[in-house]
Amino acid sequence: xxxxxxxxxxxxxxxxxxxxxxxxxxxxxxxxxxxxxxxxxxxxxxxxxxxxxxxxxxxxxxxxxxxxxxxxxxxxxxxxxxxxxxxxxxxxxxxxxxxxxxxxxxxxxxxxxxxxxxxxxxxxxxxxxxxxxxxxxxxxxxxxxxxxxxxxxxxxxxxxxxxxxxxxxxxxxxxxxxxxxxxxxx
Ligand code: ADP
Numbered sequence: 001x002x003x004x005x006x007x008x009x010x011x012x013x014x015x016x017x018x019x020x021x022x023x024x025x026x027x028x029x030x031x032x033x034x035x036x037x038x039x040x041x042x043x044x045x046x047x048x049x050x051x052x053x054x055x056x057x058x059x060x061x062x063x064x065x066x067x068x069x070x071x072x073x074x075x076x077x078x079x080x081x082x083x084x085x086x087x088x089x090x091x092x093x094x095x096x097x098x099x100x101x102x103x104x105x106x107x108x109x110x111x112x113x114x115x116x117x118x119x120x121x122x123x124x125x126x127x128x129x130x131x132x133x134x135x136x137x138x139x140x141x142x143x144x145x146x147x148x149x150x151x152x153x154x155x156x157x158x159x160x161x162x163x164x165x166x167x168x169x170x171x172x173x174x175x176x177x178x179x180x181x182x183x184x185x186x
Contacts, residue, residue, distance in 0.1 A: 001179065002139030003171050005150050008164045013154040014042035018112040020074040021067070021154075022101050024119065027056050027079050029063070034121040035156075039075060043068040047075065060093045062100035064108065074110065076101045080119030083126070091133055094119055098137040102148065111149040117160050127160055131167035139171050 013021050013035060023039045026032050029051040031040040040047055046068040057063050062078040078101050081093035097118050105113045115134065119125035138151045155161040 001175050002141065002143035003135075003168060003175060005142045005148070006135065006138055006168060006171075007150060007152045008155065008161060008168060009152055010155050010158065010161045012038070012156075013114055013116050014038050014070060016114045016152070016154060017071045018114045018150075018152065019072065019110045020064075020076050020105055020108075020113045021070065021072040022062075022113065022115045022118070023075050023077045024080055024116050024121070024123075025057065025077040027059065029054055029057055029077055032122075035116045039070070043070045043075065051077070060096040060100065062097070062104045064104055072114070074108070076104055076113070078118060080123050081125065083119065083124035086129070090119075090125060091129070094125060094130060094133050095137045098134055099141060102138065102141045102145070102151070106145055106148055109147070111147065112152070113148065113150075114152040114154050116154055116156070117164070120160070127163050131160075131163040132170055135164065135167040135171045136174075139175070 024035050050065045054063050057079050059079045062076050064074055064076050067073050067075050078097040080097050081090040120127045120130050153164045
């Protein structure tokens with residue numbers, strides 16, 4: 001089961017003591033507002049310098065840098081889709097962001113990763129639609145990939161937290177249906 005290694009927290013991702021945190025960046029990787037700005041401020045100028053050398057990142061893909069002054073050793077930068085009404089492949093691109101980050105973490109031998117709610121701030125992706133996509137993608141990845149020990153969804157407020165909890169409960173129900181011997185959860 002994938003969901004057993006997912007945690008959901010209300011926190012500031014820049015404070016997370018995990019091996020890697022994910023940044024919801026933009027294509028330039030040169031910093032911005034929201035979580036991106038917070039990560040750059042907390043990491044210090046070394047992060048921007050390393051990002052500059054990477055020369056951008058396509059939407060849906062991910063790149064990795066050091067964490068500099070952050071408690072996390074690594075930052076995995078991904079670029080989420082800008083919401084354009086839902087008919088432009090936004091769901092698939094969002095799912096690809098999570099998968100790209102998880103693939104990169106595993107390829108570097110990392111065992112813990114913390115995600116912000118990608119695309120649901122300035123990029124306007126509806127939270128209620130993004131949360132089940134994120135949870136489904138992470139859970140199915142964890143099911144296949146034993147080396148990743150924990151993925152944490154870091155929510156910036158109660159509304160996001162409730163949304164991700166609902167999405168996790170939905171995922172548990174789906175996994176229980178497809179695996180009748182799974183442990184029961186109230
Ligand atoms: P995007 O451009 O991908 O929408 P944003 O940074 O605007 O990225 O928002 C993504 C999510 O990150 C939003 O849900 C926002 O509330 C959340 N967020 C903003 N700051 C932080 C932070 N310090 N820690 C965790 N999540 C954050």
